[in-house]
Structure formats: C-alpha cells, structure tokens
Amino acid sequence: MKFSELTISDAIFKATEKMGFDDMTPIQEKAIPLALSGVDLIGQAQTGTGKTAAFGVPLVEAADPMNKDVQGIIIAPTRELAIQVADELNALGRYKKVVTLPVYGGQDIQKQIRSLKKRPSIISATPGRLLDHIKRRTIRLDNIKQVVLDEADEMLNMGFIDDIRAVLEKTPSERQTLLFSATMPKPIRLLAEQFMKNPDRVKIQAKTLTVDMIDQSFVKVREREKFDVLTRFLDIHSPERAIVFGRTKRRVDELHEALQKRGYTAEGIHGDLTQAKRDQVLRRFKNDQVDLLVATDVAARGLDISNVTHVYNFDLPQDPESYVHRIGRTGRAGKTGLALTFITPSEMPHLKAIEAVTKQRMKEEKAPTYQEALVGQQKAAMQSITDTLASGNMDNYKKMAENLLDENESVDLIAAALKVLTKEPDTTPVKLTYESPLMAKRDKRRPPRGKGRGGYHHRQDGHNRNDRYKGNRNRKRVHHN
Numbered sequence: 001m002k003f004s005e006l007t008i009s010d011a012i013f014k015a016t017e018k019m020g021f022d023d024m025t026p027i028q029e030k031a032i033p034l035a036l037s038g039v040d041l042i043g044q045a046q047t048g049t050g051k052t053a054a055f056g057v058p059l060v061e062a063a064d065p066m067n068k069d070v071q072g073i074i075i076a077p078t079r080e081l082a083i084q085v086a087d088e089l090n091a092l093g094r095y096k097k098v099v100t101l102p103v104y105g106g107q108d109i110q111k112q113i114r115s116l117k118k119r120p121s122i123i124s125a126t127p128g129r130l131l132d133h134i135k136r137r138t139i140r141l142d143n144i145k146q147v148v149l150d151e152a153d154e155m156l157n158m159g160f161i162d163d164i165r166a167v168l169e170k171t172p173s174e175r176q177t178l179l180f181s182a183t184m185p186k187p188i189r190l191l192a193e194q195f196m197k198n199p200d201r202v203k204i205q206a207k208t209l210t211v212d213m214i215d216q217s218f219v220k221v222r223e224r225e226k227f228d229v230l231t232r233f234l235d236i237h238s239p240e241r242a243i244v245f246g247r248t249k250r251r252v253d254e255l256h257e258a259l260q261k262r263g264y265t266a267e268g269i270h271g272d273l274t275q276a277k278r279d280q281v282l283r284r285f286k287n288d289q290v291d292l293l294v295a296t297d298v299a300a301r302g303l304d305i306s307n308v309t310h311v312y313n314f315d316l317p318q319d320p321e322s323y324v325h326r327i328g329r330t331g332r333a334g335k336t337g338l339a340l341t342f343i344t345p346s347e348m349p350h351l352k353a354i355e356a357v358t359k360q361r362m363k364e365e366k367a368p369t370y371q372e373a374l375v376g377q378q379k380a381a382m383q384s385i386t387d388t389l390a391s392g393n394m395d396n397y398k399k400m401a402e403n404l405l406d407e408n409e410s411v412d413l414i415a416a417a418l419k420v421l422t423k424e425p426d427t428t429p430v431k432l433t434y435e436s437p438l439m440a441k442r443d444k445r446r447p448p449r450g451k452g453r454g455g456y457h458h459r460q461d462g463h464n465r466n467d468r469y470k471g472n473r474n475r476k477r478v479h480h481n
C-alpha cells in the first residue's frame, strides 16, 4: 500500500513524497490507519523499518498549527534520538507548518524556554528535561492529545518508569497513547497496558526478531586477545562505516584511543561526554570524517545513520533486547549489514540466550591471523587501484608511469605500488583495562549477598547461567512497586 492511498492531508502526503517515501513499510501500513482512528496501540516491528513515520504521520496529521498548545509529545530514551525524531517530524510537518521542538538535557534551558515561547505543536523530549520543564511550567501538558513512547520497552524499564509515570500523570486521561519498539518483552507489555486504554497490538509477524538483511556471526576470543582480533577483522572487512559497542564508558574511551593509536579514524560516544562533544562526534561520523564510532548503549537504540555497514559487539550487551537494537544500527531500510559479536569462553551461555530471543542462529567465525589481516589490507590496496582506474582521472600520472615502465618490469612496478599502498596490520602495543566477563546483573533492590532467600541459592550454584540470564532480564524489567 502506498502513502497516496492513505486518508491524510495533501500537505503531509507531499512531505512523504519529498522524503522519498512511496510504498509504506508493513508497520506503517498497519499502524497509521489505526492510529489515525484514535485508538491506543503498541507497535512492534524490526529495527530500521520506519516506526518513526508510523507514529509521525498520525501526530502531524492530528496537530493543528493554529492551536497554541502543545498537542503531541514523544518521549525517547536518548538526546540524539529525541533530536532525530524531531527532525523526521519536522520533515513530515513541513508543508502543513506543524513544528516539532526537540527538548533534551545538556542543552541550555533558557534557550529551550525561548524556543518553547514560539509555541511548537509537538515536543520530542528526553524524560528528565521534560519533567524539569513541567515543574517550571514552561511546558504544559493540559491539552495533550497524543503521547508516544519511542523505544517503549526501554522507557518502561526500571530506570525510566518513574519519570514516565510522572509525565503521563500530567496529561489528560483521554489522551491517545502510542508505544513503539522493535522489542517488547511480555512483562513490559503487561506493564505498558496499565497506561493505555484497550490497546491494539500491531505486531509485524516475522520469523526472527532481527532483520534478515543483517549477517550475524560471533567469534570466540579471550578477553586479552579481543583488541588484536578486532583490528584484524577491521583490516579484512575495511568497513565503510562501523559502530563498535563497548560495555562501559571507560571501555569506550580506552578503545577509541587504542584504535587511533593503531591508525584508524575512530571517535567515542557515551553519556559522560558534554552534549557539545556528543554532537560533534556524531556529526563527524555522519560526515565521513570518522569511520569508526565506538559507543556505549547510548547509541544502541533508534539512531538512523545511513550506511552503517558493520556493527561489532566488542563486549556482549547486557541483555538480548540490547543485542537486537545494537545490531539494528546496520541493515536499515532494506540495506544489508554485518554484525559480529565477541564472546569470551565463559560467556558462551549468553550466546544461547540471545539466539533464543532473536530466534536466529549466529554463525561462528574464527579469529583471523596476522597473515589473513595482511591479505585483507592487500586486497583493499588492490581495490583502491582498480577503483582509481575506473574513475579514469589519471592524466597527470601517465607520463611518470611511462618513464618508470621504460626502466622497470611492469609486474615489479605494480608490486612496488601495492606494497606502498598496503596498510600493513599495525601491531603497536596497546593496553585495555581488563573487563570481567558478563555475568547476570544483580538487581540492586534485592537483599545483599548472603541475606537473600531462594533465588540467591539458585543463582549461586551457577550451573545454568542461561536461566540466570533470562531471570535477570525479567527482574530488571518488571516494575516492583
């Protein structure tokens, strides 16, 4: 079904055309008409399949730019995502003149207050800053018609639930509530339904939770060998644009510095950096000034950066949902991608837990040798010669080439050129702080070690880490009040 077949205003249809959208994606086809009818819904579809427009079109359609109140609000877990969602809604609202304002932490609040005075119809916010504005009465939610939780399962997990509850309490009870995510574990869905009125569940039935355009594999590797293995894979894959996920902020700092030391153009992003730095890093990544983005899970959800060709999970993600979102930064909007996950021997049970949730097997890759990495780089050098040959723009070099050929064998000459061009694998020593293997995360609200009851003993015998892992997911994600 096409956007032209929807009952929406011409101004919005024109915007979708301008954005290059013609056919709707499956989630858009199902969710947009339902959302337009005013019902509450939970929309679940794989990463990179257009969930933003699935809620964006109904929001922009319902908004009246002549009305001075905030009418729609989207809450997202990270600042970058709040900005990106606002950009997409502004693109959709361009001809109807519906303005969406991003409101997030780390940005000058006075500047936000000035922008709010211009009366945006829709706000795309992170929860903390939104609550701040609600308290200051610089944002009023009395006349909100629609609330969207993007990355809904993340918004409703323990870290965010209280903020979300507080925001929802400020909105009229007759509001429409829309929840979207690629993952929706059952305990979270049940929790979500408390905030909704007989929600419709729109789930795009797929055999797997992950997009089949992503080639998924894992490599078994010892912690201290991870870095060399990563650089060898990078030398073989020569990714156009890749994201390397690390578990902690320190890890991300160390890793991107180590990559730079070995001659890669890498930058790091995590939540302890200033917003100005986060913006700069992301901009440099999008502008091709940086090939490798090293990130914590702050970059795992929702970010739509075109042509991310590879995702490397240098450290295992905390839970299978996080795996789904991380690798979903590649293979978007029908493109292909490659995801490679590093697993230390003691972490192997986590692999099974991830596969159980994604319903997808990962292929095992062997850690490449130095020699294989060298061959990778030689191939890259060869490729750059043939690419240059195809581009044809070499007139300035032809005379030199003829002179060289007068005095040398052609094969020797090309071999020398290849040798010069090949970036031989760099083995500059680097040191990363040891990161212990992923264990089931303990719930901070549980009694301390030794004082626990049944569950503790079960976990201590440790013969079934897989269960512990799953158990952990549920504990982390169920609201305990």
Ligand SMILES: Nc1ncnc2c1ncn2[C@@H]1O[C@H](COP(=O)(O)OP(=O)(O)OP(=O)(O)O)[C@@H](O)[C@H]1O
Residues within 6 Å of the ligand: 020, 021, 022, 023, 024, 025, 028, 045, 046, 047, 048, 049, 050, 051, 052, 053, 181, 182, 301, 302, 303, 304, 328, 329, 332, 333
């Ligand atoms: N109907 C469409 N036709 C073509 N491209 C589309 C269409 N809808 C969305 N897109 C593009 O697909 C890409 C992914 O969309 P979007 O970011 O909304 O995915 P998502 O489902 O929200 O993914 P995630 O789960 O990672 O948040 C974007 O670049 C968007 O512009």
Ligand SMILES: [Mg+2]
Residues within 6 Å of the ligand: 051, 052, 150, 302
């Ligand atoms: Mg999204």
